[in-house]
Amino acid sequence: MPVAESLESWAARAAEVAGDPQRAIDLALAIGTVAPTPASGETPALFELFRALGRADLTAARVVEAHLDARAILAEAGHEPQAGTWGVFAAEGPGVRLDAHDSNGAFRLSGTKPWCSMAQLLDRALVTAHTAGGHRRLFEVELRAEGVGVRSGEWIALGLQGVPSGAVDFDDVVSSPVGADDWYLDRPGFAWGGIGVAACWLGGAEGLAHRLLSSATSTTREPDQIALMHLGAVDAGLFAARVALDDAGRRIDDGRAEGNEGRLLAARVRIVVATVVEDVLRRVAHSLGPAPLALEAEHARRVADLELYVRQHHAERDEASLGRRIVAEEPKR
Template sequence: MVSIGPARGLSADAAAEPAAGDDLAEAARSASGEWPDRALGLARRLGTAAPFPGEGRTAELWELLTRLGAADLSVARVVEPHLDALAILRQAGLGQPEAGSVWGVFAAEGPGARLEARRDPEGWRLHGTKPWCSLAGGLSHAVVTAHTGPETRRAFAVRLRHPGVAVRDGGWQALGLPGIPSGPVEFDAVPAEPVGPDGWYLERPGFAWGGIGVAAVWHGGALGVARRLWAAATERTPDQIALAHLGSADLALGTARAALAGAAAAVDAGQAEGAAGALLALRARGTVAAAAETVLAVVDHALGPAPLAFEAEHAQRVADLRLYLRQHHAERDTAALGRSLLEAGERPW
């Protein structure tokens, strides 16, 4: 079975480790240099120090994710699910994962792929295929959702280095996040430890909080792209159109920052559970996604084709952010927000 130790506390010294923005940004940039070992090492280090959501320091956690995203989205894409997995284990009342482990969270479903959890005399085992398992070949463990019946699913903690786990080539061709392949993983009678009862993974308040944490990374990615616009504006005297582009980017980023700050305050105040938490997540994620897409468009218009064609760092940032933003389901998530507003039964504005 998966080794889960006693619940860990968060010491004041450890919590202070990721607080220095410049040091964290430099660590993220350095982590992208020897891929993916350094990124996985940074995830391990931050996993011992970062705050947990909903425990009074959610804004610090999301600011950490924002800073990582602004420095390097691929590195942030490694760290964010590791921190999310640790939070999930904590929310389930489980303990600290074994030392040196790096975790992912695999909860997506897809056509033609089904992962089932079956119980035998020795415990739970996973059988089948899980799609969209990002960087599975580099991780040691994951929180994975699996079907326990025709209409039920449950989360499980699994060791990805078990001989029954096979990471398959999913044909990853993305220009964005090229170092984070996200393909199928096959499980053949792999031991698994339950993480909460059936349905708990989606029903827990932390599900909404984790989704907003992803949005904090999007915000960071947008900041990284927008800083190229700022550099251009300071290199030569901007005309009225350039000033308008700069102002538009600032408005979008400020809206995203305010949405994340307000969401963090609500989470720590106990106002983001159940339907309220789901509504908050839809609003925050939608606001940040829209702001990031605005920044991408504004920077494209302001700078033209040259940075995309001749500056590898900027072109990669843009490609990474465009792909990462597709974790937001665009109009479908906006429709879900509208439905949630109606179901709340009160006029929202």
């Protein structure tokens, strides 16, 4: 497969992104033509690609993952993706709402959608909106269409500075439905996409682990027992997360990750990976101290990017959600 055969080349191109959004978009366009989709028989290779991109540059991983996710969603719905760069805007937020109105079979979007990453640079997006009867539905939208207004100046994050994720206003914007009401959240690929995001987080943690290893193997100073302890714990944690991720990819390809099984798998893998990522962040900081954060631009950016990116995981709330699923499933066993 082209992606697997040229993994080092893609990683090298991701490293050249260095937080630049336009270079990330160019990379996404190039990879989008060759990357596999989930459940295609090459899902572990797809997750390995996301890890490689995350190790090299989290801006690159963030942009490429969203572009590939949009293409995978369209394929799952039986749609051929149009040319250009894609995003997926499916988050909800307090005080804002996006509604879709059906006018003789033609849908128009009105309202505000929060957390729209890279909207100012992308060509198109898949956007969820509320429909009649309390449902949500996915729509394809041209981001340069009349009535689309991308807000500026809202993104003040120190992490992922090149991936601004502010709100977008829609004023009677023409859109095309993708799937039926509630299809976006109910389809198997929703869980698979969440695992792909976790693969990007894991890659970022692996990048930090490389910095930890370089310090431990430096010829200028012998590592002490504390440094070796952190290195060993980080290595073991990353190994466990990689095993979970690889197993998930195989389950997706084998047809063992659909319906509730897929949702449980995604919840478990994301918790495993997020827990390891947060532990790596803590241990690398404790072992290396403040100097790399203060004096090394690449390391400081990677830490800031990863700390923000992994917050897509909802921590204790996601753990509670998994517990609730387990309790609900127990009577069925």
